[in-house]
Amino acid sequence: MERAIQIGLLGLGTVGTGVASIIKQHQETLSHQIGRPIEIKRAFVKDLHKSREPWLSSLELTEDVNAIIQDPSIDVVIEVMGGIDETYQYVERALKEKKHVITANKDLMAEYGSTLLHKANDLHCDLFYEASVAGGIPIIRTITDGLSADKLTKIMGIVNGTTNYMLTKMTEEKRTFDDVLDEAQTLGYAEADPTADVDGLDAARKMAILATLAFSTQVYISDVSVKGIRTVSDIDLSYCERFGYTMKLIGLAQKDEGQLEVRVEPTLLPNTHPLANVHNEYNAVLVEGEAMGESMYYGPGAGSLPTATAVVSDLVTVAKNIQRRVHGMSYQTPMFQTTFKQENEIQSPYFIRLHVYDRAGTFAAITTLFAQHDVSFERLIQLPLADQQEQAEVVLITHTTTVAIIKELVAKLKQLEAVADVASYYRVEQKG
Known part of the structure; x- marks a missing residue:
């Protein structure tokens, strides 16, 4: 039998431990698939004395990254x-040493993916990153291989498990944002600093990666319009239910007539929408193509073993490429120049919740302002505010309008004497 393919691990945290576990437990199956055994020769860690699971004592650990790279x-x-700048240096150096690289790092790939993939291609090395998006769902491989014959037009999904868990609990258990965030942190779903998750940055990085692949262009994190869930209240969610909707943090990448729209924002989905029934920490991605139509990919979006499974899947591909001597040939340069839609070209209905002064002429003033912006109502209710005797709550869903008009309309509503506050507004996914 040929010598084992030798692996160097950078990191031995939750995912790294999962990778080591799968390689150890599935060694016979992996060797059969590849034709050679796989061995972890060494793992780089920041602290040799950190407490670890007993079975990991068989691994050779080092605090010197050069012991792997060189x-x-x-x-x-x-x-x-994890990490970005320091990790970029390590990955770049590994490629220069003619080593193939597998990463689960969506931050790294969203920031430096194009640069690293070019380097890997020039150096005839493989660089795979399936685990960087949606954990155990093989969405990158699905887009690049399984759907390569189709012309994709839309990717829409729940790609952050933390926010999906939080919105699920807020909706089903009628709890507040802060309460559910505390629970998510206790359970390990949210970090001590939850900014990347709740402000939509994690999902935005993933959508930049998916849009780049799906539409054969280059999309950066700065190209993604981002709005997180920090302002979502249990009151918003109760009205969503009343209107027949479920709110999710949705990542959307869509191409129409050569123009792209890439967004992450809380969105009201009809209860009949397939993504509306994706709960807790699970992820799901809908992909739409001209030939195939619509298909959906669902599974755990994070966790040690789901993410590690995606990493080891990439490892099997790299190992097979080594056997066939075809490594470093997977990257394709983008075909198209990136052109983005302007806000006056992006259309959707909207949910708007207002606090208004409950007096004569208020409703007439509001409807006049909406009419001046050519925005009509699909649904509307008005209820008294329990804690404000002279105010009422007006909640409505508009017919289709544009992002530019909604932003202007909201700004004008805030200036209207009849309006005490624009409590919230969110995009609505059109029915049908």
């Missing part, structure tokens, strides 16, 4: 340590 016997570097 070791000529190591064939593949698996990066699961």
Whole structure:
């Protein structure tokens, strides 16, 4: 039998431990698939004395990253340590040492993916990153391989498990944002600093990666319009239910007539929409193509073993490429120049919740302002505010309008004497 393919692990945290576990437990199956055994030769860690599971004592650990990057016997570097700038340096150096690289790092790939993929291509090395988006769902491979014959027009999904867990609990258990965030942090779904999740940045990085692949263009994190769930209240969610909708943090990448729209924002979905029934920490991605129509991919979006499974799946592909001597040939340069829709070209209905002064002429003033912006109502209710005797709550869903008009309308509503506050407004996914 040929010598084992040697692996160097950068990071031995939750995902790194999962990778080591799968390689150890599935060694016979992996060797059969590849034709050679796979071995983790060494793992880079920041603290050799950190408490770890007893079975990991069989691994050789090092605090010197050069012991992996400069070791000529190591064939593949698996990066699961996280971070951006320092990690970029490690990955770049590994490629220069002619090592194939697998990463689960969506931050790294959203920021430097194009640069690293070019380098890997020039150096005839593989660089795979399936685990960087949607954990255990093989969405990157689905787009690049399974749907490569189709012309994709839309990707829409729930790609952040933390926010989906929080919105599920807020909706089903009628709890507040802060209460559910505390629980998510206690359970390990949310970090001590939850900014990347609740402000939509994590999902935006993933959508930049997916849009780049799906539409053969280059989309950066700065190109993604982002609005997180920090302002979503249990009151908003109760009205969503009343109108027959479920709110989710939705990532959307859509191409119409050569123009792209890439967004992450809380969105009201009809209860009949397939994504409306994706709960807790699960992820799901809908892909629409001209030939195939619509298909959906669903599964756990995070966690040690689901993410590690995606990493090891990439490892199998790299190992097979080594056997066939076809490595470093998977990257394709983008075909199209990136052109984005302007806000006056992006259309959707909207949910708007207002606090208004409950007096004569208020409703006439509001409807006049909406009419001046050519925005009509699909649904509307008005209820007294329990804690404000002279105010009422007006909640409405508009017919289709544009982002530009809604932003202007909201600004004008805030200036209207009849309006005490624009409590919230969110995009609505059109029915049918």
